[in-house]
Amino acid sequence: MSETMSAREARGPHEVGGAEARPERRFEAVIGIECHVELKTRSKMFCGCPNEFGGEPNTNVCPVCLALPGALPVANTAAIEHMIRAGLAFNAEIPAFSKFDRKNYFYPDMPKDYQISQYDMPLTQGGVVRYWLDDGTMKECRLTRIHLEEDTGKSTHAGSGDGRIAGSTYSLVDFNRAGVPLMECVSEPEIHSAEEAVGYLESLRRTLQQIGVSDVKMEEGSLRCDANVSIRPVGSTELGTKTEIKNMNSFRSVHRAIESEIERQIAVIESGGRIVQETRGWDEVKGVTHSMRSKEQAHDYRYFPDPDLVPLEVSRAVVERIRAELPELPPARFVRYTTQYGLDVKQATQLIDNVALALYFDEVVNASGNAKQSTNFVLGDLSRLANETQTPVHASPVTPAHLAELIALVEGKTINSKIAKDLIERMWRGEGSPKAIVEREGLAQTSDPAAIEKFVDDVLAANEKSVGEYKAGKTNVIGFLVGQVMKASKGKADPQLVNALMKQKLES
Amino acid sequence: MELFERSAAEIARDVQGGTVSAADVTEAVLRHVHAVDGEIGAYLTVLDDVARAAATRVDERIKAGEKLPLAGVPLSVKDNMCLTGTRTTAGSKILEQWVAPYTATAVARMLDAGAIPIGKSNMDEFAMGSSCENSALGVTKNPYDLTRVPGGSTGGSAAAVAAFEAAIGMGSDTGGSIREPGAFCNLVGFKPTYGRVSRYGLIAFASSLDQIGPLTRTVEDAALAYEAMSGWDPMDSTSIDREVEPVSSHLRGDLSGLKIGIVKEFDTRALGDEIDELYDKAYHDLEALGAELIDVSLPTADYGLATYYLIAPAECSSNLARFDGVRYGLRVEGADVHDMYEKTRAAGFGPEVKRRILIGTYALSSGYYDAYYVRAQKARTLIADDFRKAFAQCDLIACPAASSPAFQFNAKSDPYSMYLMDYYTIPMSLAGLPALSVPCGWITPPGGDRPMPMGLQLTSPLFTEKLLLGAAHAYERATQHASKHKPAFDAVSGR
Numbered sequence A: 001m002s003e004t005m006s007a008r009e010a011r012g013p014h015e016v017g018g019a020e021a022r023p024e025r026r027f028e029a030v031i032g033i034e035c036h037v038e039l040k041t042r043s044k045m046f047c048g049c050p051n052e053f054g055g056e057p058n059t060n061v062c063p064v065c066l067a068l069p070g071a072l073p074v075a076n077t078a079a080i081e082h083m084i085r086a087g088l089a090f091n092a093e094i095p096a097f098s099k100f101d102r103k104n105y106f107y108p109d110m111p112k113d114y115q116i117s118q119y120d121m122p123l124t125q126g127g128v129v130r131y132w133l134d135d136g137t138m139k140e141c142r143l144t145r146i147h148l149e150e151d152t153g154k155s156t157h158a159g160s161g162d163g164r165i166a167g168s169t170y171s172l173v174d175f176n177r178a179g180v181p182l183m184e185c186v187s188e189p190e191i192h193s194a195e196e197a198v199g200y201l202e203s204l205r206r207t208l209q210q211i212g213v214s215d216v217k218m219e220e221g222s223l224r225c226d227a228n229v230s231i232r233p234v235g236s237t238e239l240g241t242k243t244e245i246k247n248m249n250s251f252r253s254v255h256r257a258i259e260s261e262i263e264r265q266i267a268v269i270e271s272g273g274r275i276v277q278e279t280r281g282w283d284e285v286k287g288v289t290h291s292m293r294s295k296e297q298a299h300d301y302r303y304f305p306d307p308d309l310v311p312l313e314v315s316r317a318v319v320e321r322i323r324a325e326l327p328e329l330p331p332a333r334f335v336r337y338t339t340q341y342g343l344d345v346k347q348a349t350q351l352i353d354n355v356a357l358a359l360y361f362d363e364v365v366n367a368s369g370n371a372k373q374s375t376n377f378v379l380g381d382l383s384r385l386a387n388e389t390q391t392p393v394h395a396s397p398v399t400p401a402h403l404a405e406l407i408a409l410v411e412g413k414t415i416n417s418k419i420a421k422d423l424i425e426r427m428w429r430g431e432g433s434p435k436a437i438v439e440r441e442g443l444a445q446t447s448d449p450a451a452i453e454k455f456v457d458d459v460l461a462a463n464e465k466s467v468g469e470y471k472a473g474k475t476n477v478i479g480f481l482v483g484q485v486m487k488a489s490k491g492k493a494d495p496q497l498v499n500a501l502m503k504q505k506l507e508s
Numbered sequence B: 001m002e003l004f005e006r007s008a009a010e011i012a013r014d015v016q017g018g019t020v021s022a023a024d025v026t027e028a029v030l031r032h033v034h035a036v037d038g039e040i041g042a043y044l045t046v047l048d049d050v051a052r053a054a055a056t057r058v059d060e061r062i063k064a065g066e067k068l069p070l071a072g073v074p075l076s077v078k079d080n081m082c083l084t085g086t087r088t089t090a091g092s093k094i095l096e097q098w099v100a101p102y103t104a105t106a107v108a109r110m111l112d113a114g115a116i117p118i119g120k121s122n123m124d125e126f127a128m129g130s131s132c133e134n135s136a137l138g139v140t141k142n143p144y145d146l147t148r149v150p151g152g153s154t155g156g157s158a159a160a161v162a163a164f165e166a167a168i169g170m171g172s173d174t175g176g177s178i179r180e181p182g183a184f185c186n187l188v189g190f191k192p193t194y195g196r197v198s199r200y201g202l203i204a205f206a207s208s209l210d211q212i213g214p215l216t217r218t219v220e221d222a223a224l225a226y227e228a229m230s231g232w233d234p235m236d237s238t239s240i241d242r243e244v245e246p247v248s249s250h251l252r253g254d255l256s257g258l259k260i261g262i263v264k265e266f267d268t269r270a271l272g273d274e275i276d277e278l279y280d281k282a283y284h285d286l287e288a289l290g291a292e293l294i295d296v297s298l299p300t301a302d303y304g305l306a307t308y309y310l311i312a313p314a315e316c317s318s319n320l321a322r323f324d325g326v327r328y329g330l331r332v333e334g335a336d337v338h339d340m341y342e343k344t345r346a347a348g349f350g351p352e353v354k355r356r357i358l359i360g361t362y363a364l365s366s367g368y369y370d371a372y373y374v375r376a377q378k379a380r381t382l383i384a385d386d387f388r389k390a391f392a393q394c395d396l397i398a399c400p401a402a403s404s405p406a407f408q409f410n411a412k413s414d415p416y417s418m419y420l421m422d423y424y425t426i427p428m429s430l431a432g433l434p435a436l437s438v439p440c441g442w443i444t445p446p447g448g449d450r451p452m453p454m455g456l457q458l459t460s461p462l463f464t465e466k467l468l469l470g471a472a473h474a475y476e477r478a479t480q481h482a483s484k485h486k487p488a489f490d491a492v493s494g495r
Helices: A003-009 A077-089 A194-210 A251-270 A316-325 A330-340 A345-352 A355-368 A371-389 A400-411 A417-428 A434-441 A449-462 A464-471 A477-488 A495-507 B008-017 B022-040 B048-063 B105-112 B155-162 B179-184 B219-229 B273-288 B301-322 B337-348 B351-364 B370-391 B415-422 B426-431 B465-479
Strands: A027-038 A101-104 A114-117 A128-132 A138-150 A154-158 A170-174 A181-187 A223-233 A243-248 A278-283 A288-294 B043-046 B074-078 B116-121 B168-173 B188-191 B211-216 B259-263 B292-296 B396-400 B435-443 B452-459
Touching: A027 A194, A027 A251, A077 A138, A077 A181, A077 A194, A077 A316, A101 B301, A114 A138, A128 A194, A128 A330, A138 A194, A138 A330, A194 A223, A194 A251, A194 A330, A223 A251, A243 A251, A243 A288, A251 A278, A251 A288, A330 A345, A345 A355, A345 A371, A355 A371, A355 A400, A371 A400, A371 A417, A400 A417, A400 A434, A417 A434, A449 A464, A449 A477, A449 A495, A464 A477, A464 A495, A477 A495, B008 B022, B008 B048, B008 B219, B022 B043, B022 B048, B022 B074, B022 B116, B022 B155, B043 B155, B048 B116, B074 B105, B074 B155, B105 B168, B105 B219, B116 B155, B155 B168, B155 B179, B155 B211, B168 B188, B168 B219, B179 B188, B179 B435, B179 B452, B188 B219, B188 B465, B211 B219, B219 B465, B259 B273, B259 B370, B273 B292, B273 B396, B273 B435, B273 B452, B273 B465, B301 B351, B301 B370, B301 B415, B301 B426, B351 B370, B370 B396, B370 B426, B396 B465, B435 B465, B452 B465
Parallel strands: A243 A278, B074 B116, B074 B168, B259 B292, B259 B396
Antiparallel strands: A027 A181, A027 A223, A101 A114, A128 A138, A138 A181, A154 A170, A223 A243, A278 A288, B043 B116, B168 B211, B188 B211, B188 B435, B396 B452, B435 B452
16 A cells, blocks of 8 residues: 555545535545456366356356365466456556465355465556546546456355345355456555546446456446545545445445445544444445444465466566557547547547447548547437447448548538438448439539529518518528528528528518 | 286286286286285275276277277275266365266376276375374275384375285375385385376375375386376476476486485484494495495485475465365354354364364464465475585485384374474475385384385486486396385285
8 A cells, every 4th residue: 555645646625525515524535446357268267167157057167166176276378468458558567477376264155265366476566547537537546456366156145035144044156156267456545536436447447348358347247346435634644544345236336335435434533433444335225334344353364375376477578469459548548539639528438438439430530530520420420320220330331431521521511411411311221422422413512602592582582471571570580481492402502601692682 | 926916017018918808907906905905904995896997998998909008007096186986085084975076187197098996095184194094084004014004195005006906006295105105015106206297186285295106016117107197287287398208118227327415414323223224235235236326415404394394284274275065075064154164174184184284374374474484485495405406416316215114003193203204205395306215125123023114215306207217226126125025914815
């Protein structure tokens, strides 16, 4: 823990407790987050069993992951590469040597009664998670480390009626998950609000998902997180006593649980009490945390190097290969979209959360050179069509080159926006190049003043009543009249020109 | 000579040559086992049906033209090695009824080479002991004197091979568990370099030390067994991916040109005149075979025992955690899961196993880890360094395999005097070196009425099994100690 660093980085007076600022409060929250992420690999961490979610209980098991007498672990290289990938994504140090250690404690769903983990030489050291808040502010939270370990099985407690361990008469254990590669990612205590915690987690989730190391699904348990929460008077550099919050099953729970715990701690301190170091469980229904166990019962895990596994040598060549394979990462994309392309936070986030769409978008911007129009089309019409037809944009017949062509037609005022909207529907249906359609069907916008004047004169002549109303002061009938011109021109007339000419005629 | 008395090399040659079938050998051995093993107690489980089925298969494979280096060779498998469908107990009540659903790599390789699994042999519980007296499941007697122990922990396989109940015994050696029973039972007990033989399917005692190896009546048989069982295994990360040189066809007849180190610190005068003279003679015999004897020093070897009794228990305290009553083996029900753990392990483990789990748990505990485990690892490095320096001056090192011949039952009642039995074998284990015990003479112990065998230990640098077995073969051929006395079980067998 680098307590002094986090103190130095404290972001000045911070109103905790949500949007309604309560100026009488003078506490700052200090939060560290510990995540467990199941890695996406074909086989488990130390055996050849499939690494799959679900399945009939105890079907994806073998002597190794059941810890039968005599079975030995063999480390999964793909999982080690995922660790390096994650480390590099967060700019962590990848030491040349690493090793596995045994963490010894008894638990019925842990087959060996020790967990193969990493103690003092994890695969990655340090690093930083960059994230953003809803208002677009970029933040950073440093990582202590990311290490590799194995998941446990799952216990189901029976006989009590409610599935809780208390009162249950027996338990069933499913070892399908036992031995699934698990990454533990520990942050420094540099997070100061529930909002930041969620921002941090969102960025972590996006990054891990986009580099392909995990599905990161909280609902399937491939992402699980605990939060260490403490408070201290604003301005203080010492850390308060922390509690560890568990059982948060969604980002919304994380937000609510942290808010609730901060409130609780403030209330305890303000009423003259003291925070007890303990583990607290989040109760989703009641919206409060409750005490689970105090730290006095802390285990002595008796870590020691696993003699069944040889020390890991991480070759620089492998590190460099993996580094070269990394895609553009979400924080960098966010900065590029918001600062270079002028997207708002919501638009940027929407694209970042849909990598295929973002890649498509980047191609459109590159081809068209028009980020604003690209954004409008990609996040507007195309996303709507994608929703309606349940076809991802990048898999639709609309190629980035065709969309760029359409944008060029709009930019050059060859077509107006109404025609553009029609065209995009037709392109979605597979009609190909918008330029070709426009040429073939003569859809180019009419900007010839003489032709437009003819349309205007005809409409004025045919709508004497409206002209009268306009002159009597009901000027908004101009919209109707312009509409009639557009209709008569089959939409091709330049609406701005029509408008100007119509106004001129009516007021002359 | 009875069929079952033949060496592995002879049986394999005859079965391969078609002069006798694997089925005939197997029947002869099984008959003999049923005649003598009630008294010897080498086996915890005799695998009549499995053996007969294996023999049939070997005969078919020979007929089909396959060449099997261990064709029809009767094999005793220490009961800490898994063999599909057979009870595999590790000599413990906690696994008394456990049937292995898979086969250990080393065992599978032996069977693939044509060996016939006659039975699963008795052992000190979880390989912790030097006399086989720590078995929770049976008593094994030394075939050369039924009032004496066969040594341990591989006592069952040693007794089985000595009593002709098998030609090859598979053992595991953590601190001397092949070499000491080899010495006690007039056998060649061979522990290859750590990593040479896969540990997959060997029930772990101390992972960084455990190594599988053979117990045989001749060096040639040890070489054949070693060739069959060794080699890299993708299922064991600590197994070494390095070619295993042919050994059995390259056994030497003399020791000319070899320098053999005699360890200053292993002064045999402390073992009494008779034993001192015996080893003195053994060293001179090496010289007579052409070796140059030189003095070498292993200054830290004396710390071997203390080092070993921290590292091995530390690893065992973790390795044996899995015997918790949850998934397999013994379960004694309790009020809750913790109560169940405690009752199961209290009932399932014997006193020596509990002692080592406690020592190891203590050594790894926060606050003691650096003082015990870390220091022991440093000492281990120093001991390995001492051997490296010694091997800069010599090719092999010769020393006793054990400080006495086989002792009587209940003679070593305090744990420490039992631990001392491994004084000469532990340093090589800590250094991962290949080492073997070869018969080097006979001593009639005080109060005993029969001569008992003694073993000479030879050790050599990492991965020099060929050199080691070759030297042992030359010594064995020249001295012929093993054949000077017969086992004492004739009365039992009625022969």
